[in-house]
Amino acid sequence: MQIALKGLVLLIAIEHLFILWIEMFAWTTKGIKIVKGADRRFMEMTKGMAANQGLYNGFLSAGLIWSLLITDMIWSYNVAFFFLGCVIVAGTFGALSSSKAIFIKQALPAILVTMTLLIFR
16 A cells, blocks of 8 residues: 555544543543533443443454555555445444444544545555
């Protein structure tokens, strides 16, 4: 992958590492500022669920980082497309089931990077 394209994939991976950190390690501190209308009791009650979601975001990030380390260009693109597709599906489902903002924050950036990869590869 070209350096600029790898940089875009890395940005998506970093976003999901940040989400992992919030959901797994900072849910009751920083997370309360992100979840609109939540109180401390709610954040404590949902801590385990959030950690599970964070783990999944970590897997998405790991897959995207893995795609950057693959030296065969075809496989590098294929793995990147697969994990970007997973981000798009997860972000779309999150928007439909939880908050429309998830689509803008997660799925849309992954869609834009996927389109960029398709155009410039």
